[in-house]
Amino acid sequence: MAEEVLVFGAWGSPFSRRVEMALKLKGIEYKYIEEDLTNKSPSLLKYNPVHKKIPVLVHNGKPVAESLVILEYIDETWKDHPILPKDPYERANARFWAKFIDEKCLSAIFKACWGACWGEEKEHEKAEIEHEKAVKEVSELLQFLENELKEKRYFGGETVGLLDIAANTIGYWLGVFEEASGVELLTREKFPKLCNWANEFVCVTAIKENLPPRDKLIAYFRNRFGAGNASK
Structure with missing residues (x-):
């Protein structure tokens, strides 16, 4: 059957x-x-x-x-092409960083990109301060991921693993958020390893086939949250 x-x-x-x-x-x-x-x-x-x-x-x-x-x-x-490591410590580590992305990174990225759109409306000056704090927080969080990559091609080593898949929000969607909002967060100067990883990740056939059109995504987020941040 x-x-x-x-x-x-x-x-x-x-x-x-x-x-x-x-x-x-x-x-x-x-x-x-x-x-x-x-x-x-x-x-x-x-x-x-x-x-x-x-x-x-x-x-x-x-x-x-x-x-x-x-x-x-x-x-x-389905056991073919495992996406979690066999080693128990490495498995736990992949789970930890995947949760880190969902629970810490995403809300900070949205706040940095759209400020008051992500929370309550605030007066301009306060929104400016909170935006700067959010940008700084994102930079600190991305640095953790930069360090975690070490010298590996992917977070999963030589092949795409669970953490790489979980990090699709950084590898593809973050660039969309940046272009839609006009806020720059992931720069090659600050995060060369993450940028190299993102370029490799989106070129994997199984990944590339499942990425929504960039232009359509940018238009969607601009329409939903506006084209810019309080800092602009």
Whole structure:
């Protein structure tokens, strides 16, 4: 009996694209279902009643939610092209940095790019100060990732791993955020290793095939948050 693999996602979401990247790397066939997040389908609400969010992977009728959880499920279910290291310490390390990206980096990046759009409206002077703080925070956070790369080609070593996939938000979406907002965060002068990694990462076939059009993404974020930051 053929396996049924469904992915509920949204075209511009780095989180649902993570799931597709992992499936592509492992050569797993799947059916993609685009969700309208302003009018969520009964199927999405059925399969993810707790968070009511994408992505959701449904494998032979069994749903798995949350992108990082899904990546681990994919790796444990389909053994070819492992994306988590075998060594327990290295596995724990990859999980740690993936959570670091989601829990620390993303909110700081949004604040640096769009300031008050990401939180409450504030008077201009206060927004300026908070923007500068957010830019500094992003720089500090990216430096941790720069250091973690060491001399490796990818975070996963010589092949793309779970942490690389989780870092798609840095490798592709961050450049989109920068262009949409006019804020520069990831520069080659400050972060040469991260920039080299990002260039390598987006050229991997399974990754490149699952990146949304850059121009469409930029237009989407400009339309949603405005073309600039309080600092402009």
